[in-house]
Amino acid sequence: MRRRGVLVPVLLLLSLLFVFWPWLGGSPYLVNLVTGGVIWGIFAVSYDLVLGWTGEISFGHALWFGVGIYGVALLVQGTHWDTMLALMVVALATIPLAFVVHLVSLRLRGAYFAMITFAVAEFAYLLVQNATSLTGGTNGLTGILLSPYLLSPNILYALPAALLVIVVLSLRAVSRRRAGRIVHAVRDNPTRAALFGHSEVLVKAITLSASSALAALAGGLYLAYQGMAFPDAMGSQTSFTVLLMVVIGGADSIWGPAVAGIGLYLLENSLTATTAHWSLWLGVVYVLVVRFLPLGLGGLHTRGLWPWRQRVAILQGGPAPAADQNKGGQA
């Protein structure tokens, strides 16, 4: 209890520092660079809800990032609303949309779920690319009238930074309460959770919808950051990048993916000048992490440094097409 008494003010102070450091004197260039990292951090945390919380592997998370980007871009273009208002509306609208999409996708599990997420995202990507009159096709949407306060780099930084802090802290809180325990129970033993009255499909669909809405928030902020929308931001490469971030950061922890998202983005954007083969090294590190640290860097914190403590598989990804095929010893 005494430790807890210290922890709360320290966390609060660190959070305030994290959100407001640009005003303490950061160069606009640095602030701008870190903003991109923080937005990717939010996106990575949203993917952690998929990989870490439901245990399913999705290869199409960029879809929801793209929904945020194009949703906000089109809404702002059509209505001239305040950008943050449009962002909220798009994120809220994403929830029912994602819920329906995931109810259908969750008819499948494992490798099949991975494939349908990939296919749905590619389908949406092709639609955006071909609906030239609405989305501008491969030329993208430019000249979007963003709210004037977003022109200040400090505010443009503080908004996503505050969101990231709120999201990480509230997910930490949720994961220790009943709702979070139910989600993890469903992940680890769906049959047993079902016997306690928690429908696997429903629990996972709700978790995935929350994840999608959060990804849409990240996408909308990314639009505000970039000032334009391009289809490649919702292509498969984006899905793969966020997957790599979360695996390296550790799907079992919440701050791990956030730190990995920020860190890898910053590394990529500061190292591409020195080494042109950043993606190659990233791929090598990623494969080694999957092999030797399945819980990622976050696992070193939650499980200790011993290698054998890391050998916990929380992921699906196996060969059975539907859920009821996948319960080895239970049935």
Next chain:
Amino acid sequence: MIENVVLAGISLAAFYFVLSAGLSLVFGIMGVLNFASAGYFLLGLYASWYLLGHHSGFLLAAVGAGVLAGVVALIVEYVLLRPLYRNPGGQLLTTLGVMLILSEAVNWVFGPQIQQEPMRGILAATVPIGGLPFPVYRIVLIGSGLLIYGLLLILLRGTSLGLRVRAGVESQTLAELSGIRVMPLRSLVYALGGVLAGLAGALYGPFGGVYPGAGADTLLLTFIVVVIGGLGSVGGTLVASLVIGLAEALVGFYAPNLALTVNVLAMIVVLVLRPQGLLGQAPGRRDTHAA
């Protein structure tokens, strides 16, 4: 006119079959959705391009491509996938990493530009079909597809090794109970998947071009073919290749932008309504050796 389009569709189908058959077999026996296949494809593509540029014939270039891709696949299986045998999610993530590494490596060594595949002699010629010139190479493609299908059929149906592989695909547990050692079979099939992907790479160069993004560009189509054909079924892969190849040629002929979109939509519909594929086994009969 139309016979030209149909023939082009069949030649595409032959390519898709070679590209996807390995992926389907690997999934059947290992339960691994092998993203790395796109990387082996890329290795084969560049190996054959390199050999063709250094005074080798097309056949030798194709064999070289298959061997290189197969050897790399064997190493990957032994070093990276085997230790994750009881962790299918980890295996899936690893194959994605292998794909990313191989495409970046190719990009590093050969650069991002599109290379010209040096085609000589009869392979560069055309014959008139339906009043229009038709590339001889596309006929070679159809022949290669049929040849590889025949060889696979002989391997799987005519040899005792093939019998063991089919037993392993059908049910790993039952195969092991019957005294079949499945682990070496997995390595073998995985390497065979690499060989087939490498051959597909060699076949792709002359009509698709040689560039590092080729692996990613064909990845989605492979998934479409194996899903529609049913993962683990070579016959299903053949039928699905024909469906997708012809659909792409015909839809592409009338509405070029829609071809891929229509195929992806077909994949989604099949996944939702019939995840075992058009010719795949009913899910109840599949072995459950997952996690």
